[in-house]
Amino acid sequence: MKGVLLINLGSPDSPNPKDVKKYLGEFLMDKRVIDVPYLLRAFLVKGIILNTRPKKSAKAYQKIWWEEGSPLIVISERFHKKVQERAKIPVALGMRYGSMSIQKGLMELQEQGVDEVLVVPLYPHYAMSSSETVIEKTKEQQQKHFSNMKLTFVPPFYKHPDYIRVMSENIKSHLEGVDYDHILFSYHGIPERHIRKSDPTNSHCKIDGSCCETASKAHATCYRHQCFETTKEIAKYLDLPVEKHSNSFQSRLGGDPWLKPYTDFEFERFPTEGKKNLVVITPAFVSDCLETLEEIAMEGEEQFKEAGGEEYKHIPCLNDSDDWVKVMTRWINEWSVTSKEEVTA
Numbered sequence: 001m002k003g004v005l006l007i008n009l010g011s012p013d014s015p016n017p018k019d020v021k022k023y024l025g026e027f028l029m030d031k032r033v034i035d036v037p038y039l040l041r042a043f044l045v046k047g048i049i050l051n052t053r054p055k056k057s058a059k060a061y062q063k064i065w066w067e068e069g070s071p072l073i074v075i076s077e078r079f080h081k082k083v084q085e086r087a088k089i090p091v092a093l094g095m096r097y098g099s100m101s102i103q104k105g106l107m108e109l110q111e112q113g114v115d116e117v118l119v120v121p122l123y124p125h126y127a128m129s130s131s132e133t134v135i136e137k138t139k140e141q142q143q144k145h146f147s148n149m150k151l152t153f154v155p156p157f158y159k160h161p162d163y164i165r166v167m168s169e170n171i172k173s174h175l176e177g178v179d180y181d182h183i184l185f186s187y188h189g190i191p192e193r194h195i196r197k198s199d200p201t202n203s204h205c206k207i208d209g210s211c212c213e214t215a216s217k218a219h220a221t222c223y224r225h226q227c228f229e230t231t232k233e234i235a236k237y238l239d240l241p242v243e244k245h246s247n248s249f250q251s252r253l254g255g256d257p258w259l260k261p262y263t264d265f266e267f268e269r270f271p272t273e274g275k276k277n278l279v280v281i282t283p284a285f286v287s288d289c290l291e292t293l294e295e296i297a298m299e300g301e302e303q304f305k306e307a308g309g310e311e312y313k314h315i316p317c318l319n320d321s322d323d324w325v326k327v328m329t330r331w332i333n334e335w336s337v338t339s340k341e342e343v344t345a
């Protein structure tokens with residue numbers, strides 16, 4: 001019997017420093033997130049980052065935490081519930097890090113008699129530190145505990161027409177009556193090194209002005225290319241003039257170079273160029289989370305206004321909107337009645 005496992009990133013159990021530390025420890029010890037040899041990673045994470053970061057992150061989580069729990073978890077649960085109501089097959093939810101594990105999700109499906117699973121990493125774009133780690137962890141779990149299960153993975157859907165349409169319609173609905181100078185597409189950043197590491201040609205991704213525009217098989221695993229494509233497709237759908245929108249990358253960690261331009265630098269630059277009314281969208285995230293609600297909606301507005309900006313609007317992610325639920329359910333139901341290995345995109 002067929003079933004589905006939706007997988008998102010995960011959150012701490014509570015916004016207290018102790019729970020945040022436990023969560024960050026698991027997250028940052030992932031070799032696809034901090035991609036250095038184990039001993040160095042353990043030194044960096046346990047010896048340095050976990051001594052200071054949990055306190056700071058806990059403060060940020062406290063600012064956005066809801067009565068029901070972490071926004072990312074609550075939204076993912078609402079989305080899951082609505083998808084399950086419409087889907088014709090069992091649907092479970094798991095998280096890459098934290099208590100709601102992938103193992104628990106697969107177990108739930110197994111208990112319902114599922115032996116063929118469509119795995120949906122809830123990330124539109126490929127990244128070693130997002131979709132790839134989800135895929136590898138699920139395969140590992142399957143080999144260890146669920147060897148009777150067959151897995152099929154939904155590929156990155158960064159330019160799937162359904163995703164572009166729901167994203168664009170969401171933006172359109174929030175832009176009604178809004179007078180803006182510029183729309184910033186702010187994507188979660190990754191270290192530049194990860195782009196080079198994920199390049200199967202070992203030579204295409206130069207992270208310059210042209211590599212992401214030049215056709216290459218490297219783009220199947222190029223996060224930067226895929227982010228730019230999402231922006232291009234949404235801009236085409238919404239007829240956004242070139243000079244009225246741009247890309248940036250947020251949420252840096254550590255001193256290595258990450259993808260540029262950096263979102264926080266753009267917040268400071270825009271007002272000096274006369275872009276005083278700003279709209280920000282965050283297409284790397286399908287659900288609102290710490291990085292959108294705190295870093296963009298709260299901190300971002302403050303940084304922009306301190307630099308002389310006047311109006312600032314963050315457009316919410318797709319979350320559990322009916323259009324997004326319908327799209328996901330359609331992808332699931334189409335797969336459930338075919339034996340296609342590839343599902344979308």
Ligand SMILES: C=CC1=C(C)c2cc3[nH]c(cc4nc(cc5[nH]c(cc1n2)c(C)c5CCC(=O)O)C(CCC(=O)O)=C4C)c(C)c3C=C
Nearest residue numbers: 009010011033057072127129130188190253284289290291
């Ligand atoms: C959109 C996909 C994501 C990629 C790619 C990604 C890469 C990445 N992240 C970190 C470090 C942190 N990220 C944190 C939060 C966080 N990251 C994503 C998504 C991606 N990360 C989400 C959805 C969230 C929010 C989680 C939530 O509970 O709401 C955090 C924790 C918070 C903090 O302390 O800032 C860290 C740390 C790295 C190092 C990385 C790529 C190498």
Ligand SMILES: [Fe+2]
Nearest residue numbers: 188189251291
């Ligand atoms: Fe992150």
Ligand SMILES: [Fe+2]
Nearest residue numbers: 211212222225
């Ligand atoms: Fe590229």
